[in-house]
Amino acid sequence: MNVLSCSINTLIKEGLYEISGVEVGQHFYWQIGGFQVHAQVLITSWVVIAILLGSAALVVRNPQTIPTDGQNFFEFVLEFIRDVSQTQIGEEYGPWVPFIGTLFLFIFVSNWSGALLPWKIIQLPQGELAAPTNDINTTVALALLTSVAYFYAGLSKKGLGYFSKYIQPTPILLPINILEDFTKPLSLSFRLFGNILADELVVVVLVSLVPLVVPIPVMFLGLFTSGIQALIFATLAAAYIGESMEGHH
């Protein structure tokens, strides 16, 4: 531990800290009515939302029977989202397409914005702009929404009979079934949070060590992981919703 601290100390003295500037867990705070918010997350999420809404409004404004390039892409994305929802939820997937689709698109664009947009140009007094998904607040918010969504799906489909799934197949599993409701959002949020944060950290650390060439494959790997994470989150959310909607056997 001493060796480590010494080496880190020399690193700091050489100013590597200033160059690489990893600012994990540092936030740019705003005060809103006595509460603190992470301003960098809000700013980047606004940008992400603006990108999504702007591109959608621009492309879908005037749909053509024979789709042009942009419309083709958006149709492909919508088909993909519908396919994911239908596979996981089943025939009654229609009302859930907006939820699953927005989860996927928001997470996907957030992750990629963290890797692709040059946030560093904008200097903040503290912290730095990065993907909104590398803040635990965002991922937990999305995971809690998923929990609410699958409870709503189950309750609206089966009424109070939904709770009978807790004692199935035997009442002995009641504690485990209840525990599942806590582990689901926990695993969802921490998986996304951890992956995105770790990805950005790996890239930053590699850039600080070898600024040329070496980080590029890791960056591509990061893009790949980001996409996969978005898909996993959306697919799992759809699977949970489908699970709570399916009939008893």
Added chain:
Amino acid sequence: MANSIMASSKPLIFLSSNQPSRVQIPKLAKLPQIPKSISSSELRTKALSLSSATVKSLALIAAFAPPSMAEAMEKAQLFDFNLTLPIIVVEFLFLMFALDKLYYSPLGNFMDQRDSAIKEKLASVKDTSTEVKALDEQAAAVMRAARAEIAAALNKMKKETQVEVEEKLAEGRKKVEAELQEALLSLEKQKEETIKALDSQIAALSEDIVKKVLPS
């Protein structure tokens, strides 16, 4: 940089460590109220009061760090829940409804309509296949009729030409027979003439023969 990573995990350590001095850590970690210009020595004394080895080394690193970093690290928290969470929830719901209005519903409906239109067209194309079949049969009937007509015409022509040919054949045969008859008749006449001529010469011939045979 590693400093901030490790420092940011302070709350985690607080969760997992079983040290008696637990109460002190939250003060260190969640510190809206701690003055920003906390000196490194103060930090060291506070951090060293935790007897955990990990925390000790953390504090050592923190002590070596420049004061500006130490200040920043005080704020560094990975698991820092605050009002951002509900705001993100609201933003997400807004995004969901807006995207539904802008993207999923309009484009989805458009795609469904196009799908059904294409299916209708396909079905109508399948329906015309009976029409095509009828037209096909009609064409076949026309062909059959034409073929029969042609065959009839052919037969008729064959018969006509046969009759003509037979007529000409019979004519030719008659002609040939007549010529033959004539030739035969002339032959007969010549034969009789020669016989007659022979008869008249017989006496002279016999006299010649007798003269030559009987010596005179």
